[in-house]
Amino acid sequence: MNDKLTVDARGLACPQPVLETKRVLDEDLASIFSVLVDNETSRENVCRFARNRGCLVEVLETVGNQFEIKISRTDVTAPVVKEELLPCAAPAAGSQRIVVFVGSRSMGRGDEDLGTRLMRGFLRTWIDVEPKPWRMIFINSGVELTTVDDEAAEAVSMLEQKGVEILSCGTCLQHFGLEEKLKVGRATNMFEVIETLNSAAKVVSPD
DSSP states (O other): OOOTEEOOOOTTTTTTHHHHHHHHHHOOHHHHOEEEEEEEEHHHHHHHHHTTTTTTTEEEEEEETTTTEEEEOOOOOSOOOOOOOOOOOOOOOOTTTEEEEEEESOOSOOOOHHHHHHHHHHHHTTTOOOOOOOEEEEEEEGGGTTTOOOOHHHHHHHHHHHOOOOEEEEHHHTTTTTTTGSSSSSOOOOHHHHHHHHHHHEEEOOO
């Protein structure tokens, strides 16, 4: 167990800083650790989440509007008063909270090679279509599109450059042995996937 762990959650969109804090606590990675955030909503939500888990919390403001949150596990058995987390900020105006949910490396059923070409075309076409998605989620064999499929990953990277948040299922990456081959976006977990789908105004799936 690492008691000098620091989680750098600066620049991560809500609720990712909370999810990173949850991961450390769930996986018992450290009894004392710090979380770095760069906005007040993340600071407040990480603090509330940690206190909800029975931890002691200390906040230090660093440079500008950046904060270091020191979290310590406790053995206190007294009941914890649950604090509601603050809502995450809405995505930029015009995005309409569209989520693209990609559950396979190919599009449609039938010929696999055709499905692969169709999926690449689907991703490339989004580059020039408005409104852009808020987030794209890749699960199961769909994670190949952000890892080993160079043509698809290039299109997804261009979408990321246009402000689309790219999420690949961490469990899926592990299953296929692709954790070290992620070329675009970041790994996510089922909690964030469900939070994203619940927040979406529209979910588009090309499968």
